Amino acid sequence: MKIQGKMFIWLSVFILAVGIVYGVWAKEAVGTTTLFLAFGLCIMVGYYLAFTARRVDDLAQDDKEADVADEAGELGFFAPHSWQPLSLALGGALAFLAIAIGWWLMYFSAPFILVGIFGWVFEFYRGENQNQ
Template identity: 70%
Template sequence: MKIQGKLFMWLSVFLLITAVVYGVWSKEAVGTTALFMAFGLAIMIGFYLGFTAQRVDAGAQDDKEADVADGSGELGFFSPHSWQPLGLGLGWALGFLGIAVGWWLLYFAVPLILISVLGWVFEYYRGENRTQ
């Protein structure tokens, strides 16, 4: 994770320089704001990855002498059959459509989002997937 953190920190430096130069030359507020926000996002991700890299073991990507096989193995648990992200995506799409078309669509989007989030959080606490 160290290399990813460094990459995002260098990206944030590049975005900051680009935002300043773009803002001075173009005097356009929207693009300048977007570049400064991209700078903020890059520095947050870089800080998080650098902060997390200190607390976990070094991965294969941090070793310059590592082979591809060194990075194999289990990376974590990912739910193979969850339908909740689909409902969540549809709910957010309907919500953003409600902002563009009419606020009344949010009456349908908000319950769909809440049901999908709760279903995703508590997916393994009920039914056949229940853990002991």
Template identity: 80%
Template sequence: MKVQGKMFLWLSFFILAMAIVYGVWSKEAAGTTALFMAFGLSVMIGFYLAFTARRMDALAQDNTEADVADEAGEVGFFAPHSWQPISLAIGGALAFLAIAMGWWLLYFSAPLLLIGLFGWVFEFYRGENQNQ
């Protein structure tokens, strides 16, 4: 975590320099604003990672003598299969299409989004995958 925090903080200094150079040379407001916002986001992520690294034990990536296998182990639990992302994808596509075609499409996309969202969040609280 310490390495990632330092990387984001160094990246933020680079983005800040590029934002200043871009703003002076191009005199274009939208790109300059986007670069300054990217600088702010990079600083926030860097400080969060640096702050979190202080409270955590040292990881294998913080040790210069560590091997790749030192970080091996269980990554986490992932759902074996789920149909909910399809509902979210179709609902999201219709919602974005509503911006271009007409707001009436939101009447069709909102139920799909809600079904997909609630189904995915509560997937392991009902049905055959319910945890006892």
């Protein structure tokens, strides 16, 4: 985790330098603002990773002598098959289509989005995936 923090901090320094050069050279507000916002995002992620790396044990990626198999093991819990992302995708597609066609289409997309969100949040409270 330490190396990722350093990478993001160095990336933020690079983006800041590019943003300053771009702002002076191009005198274009949108691109300059975008680069400064990207700098802010990179510095936040880099600071978080560096701050967290001090509080956790060293991982295999922080050891230069480590093997790939040193981090092997269980990766975590992943939800089983779910239909909720399909409902969210359909609702999101209709919502974005509403911007192009007409806002009236948002009335049809909202139920799909709400069903998808509530279904995904409460997926493990009912049915075959219910925790005992």
